[in-house]
Each structure stands twice: as structure tokens, then as C-alpha cells.
Amino acid sequence: MRFPQSPAVTLALFAAVSAALVTAVYLLTRAPIQAAEARWFQQRLSAVLQPATGLEPVDYEDIVQLPDRQRCPQCWQNSELIDPAHAIHLNSQSAGAPVFAIPTFSSRGYNGRIDVITGVAIVREQQSPAIVAVQVSRHRETPGIGDRIEADKSAWLENFRGKATVNDIDALSGATISASAVEDAVEKALRFARQNRDQLMSHTGS
């Protein structure tokens, strides 16, 4: 078939058809993408709440979702520290102390926002909360360089384990900005845990 129209009309037709095609694929994949993203986040959450079993799915009998910023704006002090897109989760059955998974983010990444989940254990006798595990749930850092902040790419995130502050974490050579953005997000989670210590502990039921 040959269109008798001018080239401009041909181009406009192609643009319209392309837009329609992309829209159709977008609509068809919207639900699967949401499901896949949720599964991806769930896996990182599991790795934080059950660091021993890694990326195995969490047993949801033990997991409590704490009131989030939308449902209860006055529940938390300085709630702007946490990521409003995700809730705080609690695994009160974990060995030792209850572990809170606190979602935060930093806008200081090399390529925009970095989302981090920090697992924080609060021990009754100890004054400051300690980091159990850290997972990066979303980022757009440079492949091969900045993406070593991911647990799958390097062991750097292991450095946070057991620390009560991010001050003595070594930066990643070649990815200083990505690394300090993750530290920034973890620091927010620690600050949030310190300031809401009593409110958090009131959910553990002990």
C-alpha cells in the first residue's frame, strides 16, 4: 500500500500508530510491573528482616506492618525521614532483639534518588539502635561502578552490620558519591529509630 499524502502526514500517522502501540504495551504491562516491583521490594525486605535466610520469602506470621505516614501522620516524630512509599515492618520473632525494617531514601546519589531499607535492632538495655542489615531497593547509579552499593554486586553493604553509626564506614573507591548517599539514607533510618525508640518498642508486645 502507498499513501498518497504528503510526507508530513505519513510521519504523523507513524507517530500516532507508534504512540498507540507503546500505550497498549504500557497498559498491558502495568499490573505485571507493579507486581514484579512489589516482589522485588519484598525480597529486599526479607533480606533485611531475616538476614540469616537471605532472600527467602518472609514468614508473614511474624511480620507486623507498623502505622505509616499516610494513615497516622502524628504517630512518628520526624516522619519525613522515612520513605512515604513503603511502611515500616517489624519482625519481633527474630533471634535476639526485634528488628525493624525502616525504608528511607537519599536524593544525593550520583544519578538521583537511592531507596534503602535499613534493618535496625533495638535492644532494651542498649541505648542506641544497631544496624542488622542494609539493602538498596532501588537506584539508578552507574552500572559497573556505582551499582556496587547493591548486595548482589559487592559485599560493601556488609560493612554496616553491627554498627550503631555510619561514621566509620569506608567509602567505595570510585563510587564515593553513591556510597555516601547510601550512608545518608542509613543515617536517616538510625536517627528515626533513635527518636521514635519508645513508639517503635510499644509495637513489639514485650
Next chain:
Amino acid sequence: MTTAATSVTQTSPATATPEAGRLFRQGLWTNNAATVQLLGLCPLLAVSNTVQNALGLGLATLFVLMLSSTLISLLRHSIAAEVRLPVFVLVIASAVTCVELLMQAYSISLYRNLGIFIPLIVTNCLILARAEAFASRQPVPMAIADAAAMGIGFLLVIVVLGGIREWLGISLQVLVVTLPPGAFIVLGLLVACVRGIRTS
């Protein structure tokens, strides 16, 4: 590239099989996209640090190349010569966007690993070159065969490069090989080897 495109004109079913064989010989060896035409080097060098990433990007590129070549060959009589390049870019960009959405929906860890290099398939000159030099002048079966041959040729080179870099860089700890300069050096050696074999 242009000689390959113009020498294949009207193809009858009887000569289709030898023609396809010739296309595959060109795509895989004598006119390989990566080692002879040196096209699409940006993703080739950037994503070939591991075999898994290389395979993922190679397959995505192959798929986009076949989809865009088929569509462009199918519509080649409807595309006015004046606007053919914008139309090619539109078709390629739409195909890439669809691949990106599908990959995010059904293979999210690969999507996370490849990151920015999926949208960057649009700028892979290999795809536009095949659209302009071949698919827009040839019947659909030949365009599909050419896209498959060129895409598989690219896939093979990127996977071999990924294998060498993963083995040298990660198993043998030659760190420079995992970094961009190492990619250039390994590709240079690979192209030199291929040239040496071809000319001898």
C-alpha cells in the same frame, strides 16, 4: 554494508536458501556488526563485564533488531524517502520501549542489571544501519534473515567479550579488564584476532 544491501535484489523462493546462508555468513563473520563494521560499541563495551549481562543485552538487541527490520520491511513502500529516517527512529524507539516494559514486568532482575543500557538500544547504530541499508530495500523474509544474522553476530561477540572479561577480571582478578579501558583493550585484541584470521 551498502554493497551487501544492493547486491541482493529480487529473490525468488528457489534462491532464498543460499541467499539466507550468505546473509548469515556475512552477519556472523565477513561483515560482523561488532568486529568488522564496529557498530554499536557503546553497549558492547559497557555491558560486556559479565556473561549474564552480555547475554541479556545481546538478546534484547537481537529482538529489537528483528522487530524493527520486519516492521520497516513490511512498510517500506509506505514510507516516503524524505521522512524515512524519523520513521525508522520512531519504529526502533517504540520497539525498545515495549521491550523495556516487558522486561521490567517479566524479568525484573535482568531489567535492574541492564539499567540504562536497555533504553540506549535505541542509539545502537547497528539497528538504524540495518533499517536504512537493508530492511527498507528488501522483502520481509530477507529482512528477517538479515536482522537475525546481524543480531546473532552481535550477540556472539558481546557474549565472547563478556566471557573473556568475566574470566580475566573476576576469576583471575585482572581488575583493569572489568573497567571501561579494559573493555577497549579486550575488544581491540579480539578485532585484531578476527582480522588476522580473515586475511590469512
